[in-house]
Amino acid sequence: MLVESIKNLREILIKHKSTSESRIGFVPTMGYLHEGHLSLINKAKVDNTFVVVSVFVNPTQFSPGEDYENYPRNIENDYKLAMIAGADVVFYPSVEEIYPEGASTFVEVEGSIVMKLCAHSRPSHFKGVTTVVNKLFNIVKPDNVYFGQKDAQQCMVIKKMVSDLHIDINVVVCPIIREFDGLALSSRNTYLNKKEREQSILLYKSLVQAKLVFDNGINDVKTIKETIRNIIQKSNLAQIEYIEILGIENFETINVIDRRAIALVAVKFGSTRLIDNVIIEKE
């Protein structure tokens, strides 16, 4: 079922909850669904009695000059894909439904987790993310919510918000889904031209190489970051925004990888910004 109003969605959810022991699963998306999203919906279907997928391109998480207007949209296709993957409801609200006129309340995680990485190029991005996710949580009131590990910093920030605000929702982070050649799936991949698409595989290649280097006994962060940089720089189109290796718990800065860390990259090809990450750990 496609539902556009909060009121209708609430009625449907109340009805479902009244029938039996319900568990509501929620997959918030910006639409233009790919296999990455569908893997979240599949997982939600297994874990819950009812699955809500939201499709909402959230204006407040785009910085001025970013691709809000041009962000790819295709609700008909999204609806079909989501329902096949296991959604019970696709929630497709208007901007006015989520941000009624004069809405001026924001939810913000402050501190080190949000100040790093993507925050440099997108300063108010996470404030937009936490605000809209908080609103959607209040509307859907799920038991479990599903996010993709591709947006690693987003997962971290949302877990922090949930924990700090005592939100009674279980956050499930699901693995990155990749193309045949390793490129992490993203709705923005559609922006890449042929040359950019070819060179974009260097992101994943560089991260795999970082793991290999660590497996071979090198645990110095600076050296591993250089390895990543050298590989990405083989592309003449790649503009590196950041290459980072951080602690897995709080994205804390580290100089040496002890047992586990996360390697993250953000690279622009033309105006298309891609991110990717891998967990580096001792087997």
Next chain:
Amino acid sequence: MLVESIKNLREILIKHKSTSESRIGFVPTMGYLHEGHLSLINKAKVDNTFVVVSVFVNPTQFSPGEDYENYPRNIENDYKLAMIAGADVVFYPSVEEIYPEGASTFVEVEGSIVMKLCAHSRPSHFKGVTTVVNKLFNIVKPDNVYFGQKDAQQCMVIKKMVSDLHIDINVVVCPIIREFDGLALSSRNTYLNKKEREQSILLYKSLVQAKLVFDNGINDVKTIKETIRNIIQKSNLAQIEYIEILGIENFETINVIDRRAIALVAVKFGSTRLIDNVIIEKE
């Protein structure tokens, strides 16, 4: 029952909800309960099947130099009074329970409602209020929540947060309860010495006079504010912080009272800050 941990409170609430058609009523307080609080608990008892009263002196809503450390506390008495008034649970968490180490997520209403009145002397006050109330909402998940009209701006800000964030909770604002001589009940009244207590009744007197003046056909805001000021200034101890007459919907600035408005005052006696308000309206 006195409950100190979120975990225990959640277990109790889940148990209650499983038994029948439950309606949870919630009265958040900073303790040192007086008849004003008890009137909220009474109302909650009538409307709901289960009533949670929280007693938590919230550090983040006090500005530096304010009375956080000295704010009056008496949990034994609060517990007794709340239970007699109709509470099923008194939730009495520690600061660490509500703000675990490293907690850095805040909920903030921006814009005109929070920029006026109390915000001038207490700039981060409402950010502390909305953050803690949001946390408590996520913990208690009530159907109805009860606040006193005495904190008129707080009621306004919380209603705005609830509406903006699509929080599915009904906010009930209850009338101000007063002493025999008109002074609005407040836990801070206990700070007043004998002289200050005597002169403090001028706040309510001035507001009653404002209503009278309006009933007699004067609707010019400037004139009515002067009336209020003249009465409060009869006290040689009163330091006026603000006298305002605002629109009732959004605390918008008005020059003339059409049908309804709210008159609000904040006055310091020594270091004790008192607030009061009345609705001014055509019969």
